[in-house]
Amino acid sequence: MDDFTKFIHSGKLAPLKKWGTKWSLWPVHLVTACCGAELAHAFASGYDGERIGALNYGIARQTNFIIVEGAITRKMARVLRITWEQMPDPKFVIVMGACGLNGGIFWNGYNLVKPSEVVPVEFFIPGCPPTPEALLRGIRQLQKKLETGEAESSVDFYDLRLQKGKIPKMLPKSPKRISENPLIIVNRAKEVDWAFGKELCEKLKALKLESVVITAKNRIAVKVSESNLKETAIELKKLGFDHVKSVNVIDVPAENKFIVEYHISSYSNKDLMPVIVNLFTEIPRKEAKVSSLADIFPSADYMEREMHDFFGVEFKGNPWKGKFLLAPDTPEFPLRKDFKLQEEIYVGD
Amino acid sequence: MIAMFDLVMQILKSNQIEIPLIQPVVDSLIEIPVLNALVALILWRPFFAVVVMPGLLVLMIYLLYIIWFERKLTARIQWRVGPLEIARPLRGAIQALADGLRYFFQEAIVHKEAHRPYFIQLPILAFIPVLLPIAFIPAGNVVGIKTPYAIQLIVAFISLIPITIVAIGWASNSRFAFVGSVREALMYVAYEIPFIIAVISMIFLYGSGDPYVVIEKQWIPGAFLNPLAFLVFLIAMLMATSRLPFEIPEADQEIAFGPFVEYSGILFGLVMVLAYEKLYVMALLFTILFLGGWSGPQIALLGDLNAPIWLVIKTLVAISIIAIVRSMYARYRIDQALRMGFSWFLALSVLALVIGAFIGMVI
Numbered sequence: 169m170d171d172f173t174k175f176i177h178s179g180k181l182a183p184l185k186k187w188g189t190k191w192s193l194w195p196v197h198l199v200t201a202c203c204g205a206e207l208a209h210a211f212a213s214g215y216d217g218e219r220i221g222a223l224n225y226g227i228a229r230q231t232n233f234i235i236v237e238g239a240i241t242r243k244m245a246r247v248l249r250i251t252w253e254q255m256p257d258p259k260f261v262i263v264m265g266a267c268g269l270n271g272g273i274f275w276n277g278y279n280l281v282k283p284s285e286v287v288p289v290e291f292f293i294p295g296c297p298p299t300p301e302a303l304l305r306g307i308r309q310l311q312k313k314l315e316t317g318e319a320e321s322s323v324d325f326y327d328l329r330l331q332k333g334k335i336p337k338m339l340p341k342s343p344k345r346i347s348e349n350p351l352i353i354v355n356r357a358k359e360v361d362w363a364f365g366k367e368l369c370e371k372l373k374a375l376k377l378e379s380v381v382i383t384a385k386n387r388i389a390v391k392v393s394e395s396n397l398k399e400t401a402i403e404l405k406k407l408g409f410d411h412v413k414s415v416n417v418i419d420v421p422a423e424n425k426f427i428v429e430y431h432i433s434s435y436s437n438k439d440l441m442p443v444i445v446n447l448f449t450e451i452p453r454k455e456a457k458v459s460s461l462a463d464i465f466p467s468a469d470y471m472e473r474e475m476h477d478f479f480g481v482e483f484k485g486n487p488w489k490g491k492f493l494l495a496p497d498t499p500e501f502p503l504r505k506d507f508k509l510q511e512e513i514y515v516g517d
Numbered sequence: 518m519i520a521m522f523d524l525v526m527q528i529l530k531s532n533q534i535e536i537p538l539i540q541p542v543v544d545s546l547i548e549i550p551v552l553n554a555l556v557a558l559i560l561w562r563p564f565f566a567v568v569v570m571p572g573l574l575v576l577m578i579y580l581l582y583i584i585w586f587e588r589k590l591t592a593r594i595q596w597r598v599g600p601l602e603i604a605r606p607l608r609g610a611i612q613a614l615a616d617g618l619r620y621f622f623q624e625a626i627v628h629k630e631a632h633r634p635y636f637i638q639l640p641i642l643a644f645i646p647v648l649l650p651i652a653f654i655p656a657g658n659v660v661g662i663k664t665p666y667a668i669q670l671i672v673a674f675i676s677l678i679p680i681t682i683v684a685i686g687w688a689s690n691s692r693f694a695f696v697g698s699v700r701e702a703l704m705y706v707a708y709e710i711p712f713i714i715a716v717i718s719m720i721f722l723y724g725s726g727d728p729y730v731v732i733e734k735q736w737i738p739g740a741f742l743n744p745l746a747f748l749v750f751l752i753a754m755l756m757a758t759s760r761l762p763f764e765i766p767e768a769d770q771e772i773a774f775g776p777f778v779e780y781s782g783i784l785f786g787l788v789m790v791l792a793y794e795k796l797y798v799m800a801l802l803f804t805i806l807f808l809g810g811w812s813g814p815q816i817a818l819l820g821d822l823n824a825p826i827w828l829v830i831k832t833l834v835a836i837s838i839i840a841i842v843r844s845m846y847a848r849y850r851i852d853q854a855l856r857m858g859f860s861w862f863l864a865l866s867v868l869a870l871v872i873g874a875f876i877g878m879v880i
Contacts, residue, residue: 176622188618191603213596218588220602221615226769229781232623256624256781 189258190314191221193307194231198251201238203265203297210300222307228254236283238297239267239274242495245281252287262306264293272296276509278502279494290319349422354429354448355381355389362386364439368407375403389446394458397449401430401464408437409445412461415471417479419505424453426481430461430468451481460485478503522554529557534565534659538818562821563652567661570825571801571832572651579797580790583836584613591844617786625782628691635688640780640787643681647794650674654801655728657811657824665727671802672716675757678795679705682766685788686776697775700851701766704756707858708763711866712753715746718866718873719806722746722880732810734880739807742876745869747807752862754803754839756854758796761843765851767792796836804831 176185199207211217211224225231228251240248252259263283266272269292274280283289290313293306305322313319362385369388372380377400378391392400409432418427429448434440451458460483462469472483473492480501491498501507536543543560547553558564566572585600589608592599600609627636650671652661664670679701686698722743723731731739740747756763767775777788804810808831811824819826849857 181622184618185622188615188622191612191615192619216592216597216599218592218600219598219609221600221612223588227773227778229626229779230774230785232619254626256626258623 186314189232190311193222193233193260193310194225195222195233195235196225196228196231196251196255198234198248199237200240200244201265201267203237203267206297206300206303207235207237207264210303215300215304217304217307220304220307220311228252229256231255232259234259234261234287235303236261236263236268236289238265239272240281240283240286241279242281242498245283245286246495248283249286260310261287261289262291262293262310263289264295264298264303264306266294266296268292269294276512278499278507278509352418352420352427354418354427354446355379355383355391357381358384360385365443368443371407375400383446386442387444387446389448392447392449394449394451397447398459398461398464400447401432401461404432404445404447405464408440409434410436410465412465412468412471413444415468415475417475417481419453419479419503421453421505425450426453426456426479428458428475428481430465432465456481457484459483462486480504526554526557529554529561532562533557534560534562534821536818536820536822538820538822562659563661566654566656566659566825567652570659570822571654571656571829572661573648575829576651576794576797579833579836580793581611581613582833583793583796583840584616585610586837587840587843588612590840594844620786621783623782625784626779628779630690631779632688632690635684636779637784639681639685639688640784640791643678643685643788643791644794646674646677646681647791647798650798650802654798654805656828658821659825665725665730667728668716668720668726668731668802668806671798672713675795675799675802676709676713678791679709682776682791689776689779691779693772693774693778694776696772697766697778700768700772701776703851703855704763704765704858707855707862708753708756711749711858711862712757714863714866714870715749715753716802716806718743718746718870720873721870722873722877724877728805728810731805732812735809735812738809742880743869743873745865745872749862749866749869750803750807751839754796754799755842756858757799758792760796760839762846762849763854764848765854768848796839797832800832800836800839801828803835804828808835 176182195207209215211222217224222233232255234248234252234255236248252261261283263269267274267280268283270282271277271280273296291306291309293302295302298306309320309322360382362382365382365386365388369380369382372388372390376392376396378393379389380391381389383389390400411433413431413433414429416429416431418429420427427448427450429446432445432447433443449458456479458481460468460472462472462483463485469486469488470492472486473488475481476483476486476488477492477494478501494502499507499510543556546556559569568574589599600612603609603615604611627633653664653667653670654661655663655667682701683698683705686694686701689695719731719739720726722739723734725731735742754760759765759767767777772778777785780788805828810831811828813823813827813831815823
């Protein structure tokens with residue numbers, strides 16, 4: 169079998185194989201980002217990639233070419249690898265766009281992977297996004313490589329000459345002051361003409377709360393202690409509030425606390441429809457535990473799982489454990505302020 | 518040994534195709550010892566019909582042509598150019614050859630879950646029902662196997678093809694392949710009954726399943742004698758070969774080429790041309806039943822070759838017109854196609870049967 173493979177690769181039939189492969193590079197659909205729009209443009213009526221024999225096709229098994237279009241996240245990297253492994257030999261990969269090169273606008277993000285670390289890449293096409301001409305040029309370049317066996321860059325860089333006596337451009341100044349420990353106030357009071365809200369506040373003040381503040385029209389911020397959170401939610405449900413719009417966590421490392429917010433509103437009660445109550449509590453950073461409201465408001469469930477992924481806050485009573493949205497190999501709690509990004513390693517002089 | 522060789526040559530020479538145009542060349546070649554056997558074999562009528570025209574050689578050329586033509590036509594309709602750079606003077610006509618060569622040299626993956634022997638054998642087995650009808654399709658004097666039941670036999674072999682496709686899906690053992698197989702089976706039931714009834718109506722009309730009688734009786738093309746059967750046959754042809762309005766078993770956007778999803782390399786090359794070959798066989802039958810078969814203006818110099826040439830030209834024109842349908846229409850849902858197949862499509866074929874029986878009594 170090895171002899172046969174060797175014969176196919178370099179025997180007398182090799183020129184035929186090279187010719188067939190050269191004129192029949194079929195890219196598989198693997199769109200991850202906005203470069204997909206440029207790919208569509210390159211194969212539509214203006215530029216028509218089918219001229220040079222490239223035809224977009226459905227599945228990995230019957231194609232021989234992947235165009236990685238844009239950013240590859242940790243989850244998508246697995247898909248890319250599977251697609252590449254499903255593809256029969258000989259197969260080729262082209263990466264288009266700045267994101268695939270070195271991250272682009274997502275540079276150094278916790279969730280980003282370079283495609284060249286996942287699969288062997290033949291050519292990179294820089295640009296954000298690259299033009300259709302650039303993409304077709306990349307395919308032509310791959311065809312040339314198949315024909316001659318040598319990869320070469322199609323870009324000519326011109327030499328920069330140092331000019332004496334020219335004043336260097338002024339760089340933009342850095343921001344004047346960066347606060348070491350910014351003050352985060354969730355319930356800043358504001359005077360508004362809102363009679364119904366004041367009425368509602370009076371009702372709420374009867375409960376065991378730390379403070380009730382009107383922050384804007386139709387917005388009320390309610391601060392409770394962690395132990396009272398669940399009871400307050402039950403009381404709010406009795407008032408007519410029936411769902412959680414969002415669950416939010418704010419990390420305040422300077423004061424060593426997390427602020428956990430529940431934005432609660434109503435669909436069933438017409439008067440309460442425009443009202444959003446921000447029910448929030450403060451918990452210590454070390455023992456980040458808060459009781460879950462998922463059994464009272466079912467819509468809070470998924471958002472609590474997400475916050476658990478990002479901040480490591482444990483919601484007591486929510487049965488979910490482990491990663492929900494993030495890929496299994498993502499570093500822990502990426503949205504905490506003290507999260508350290510992986511540093512880029514540069515090799516060179 | 519020599520006596521045996523002489524006997525074979527005698528049999529071959531007794532049934533030679535006569536073409537006045539190349540007769541001098543044949544006469545000079547037949548004197549050369551070894552070459553004469555080859556020339557006599559090629560010009561032996563059954564061999565010529567099955568292997569050269571309208572058989573395998575024309576089938577290969579047709580495959581190259583139809584794939585290129587479909588891609589080019591679709592491209593033109595979408596305001597694109599289509600395959601071009603591979604051979605500019607030919608307008609990219611050898612694009613299908615490049616794709617075929619690429620498939621030929623590519624790795625053929627057999628995945629772990631597949632039923633290995635069937636997965637590899639079935640694409641090759643599927644060629645038996647596709648290629649056998651060609652032996653029974655006559656073109657004038659050029660005929661492989663001469664039988665008065667040729668049309669019935671062709672229909673019987675065509676009906677066997679979907680079974681191999683369902684088996685291919687089963688051997689693949691993948692969810693998309695399974696869905697595709699089930700769809701193929703459902704579509705098979707939907708088109709096969711109207712298709713067979715349409716053919717029976719034409720057999721009633723002509724009074725025989727013998728292609729020679731069929732051609733003889735067509736004083737005007739059969740399409741005008743029984744337009745309903747013509748329509749039913751045309752739609753059944755689109756459904757049977759998974760052309761685009763009924764591309765339901767192979768819908769590549771939904772179920773990723775259905776039964777053929779797991780095939781790669783040369784095996785996919787084999788299964789991909791199945792539908793095209795089926796289309797060729799069905800279009801040959803279509804030409805014989807509805808378009809006057811091999812009848813046409815005769816050129817004396819070509820002799821016996823007139824009939825196959827006319828048959829192939831008419832078939833290719835019919836197929837090219839069907840290719841336009843593919844590039845223009847969107848796909849039906851499976852329930853729409855089935856409802857159509859079981860309701861008015863079936864009713865239309867029964868009506869065609871009545872008309873066929875009536876006209877058959879008159880003429």
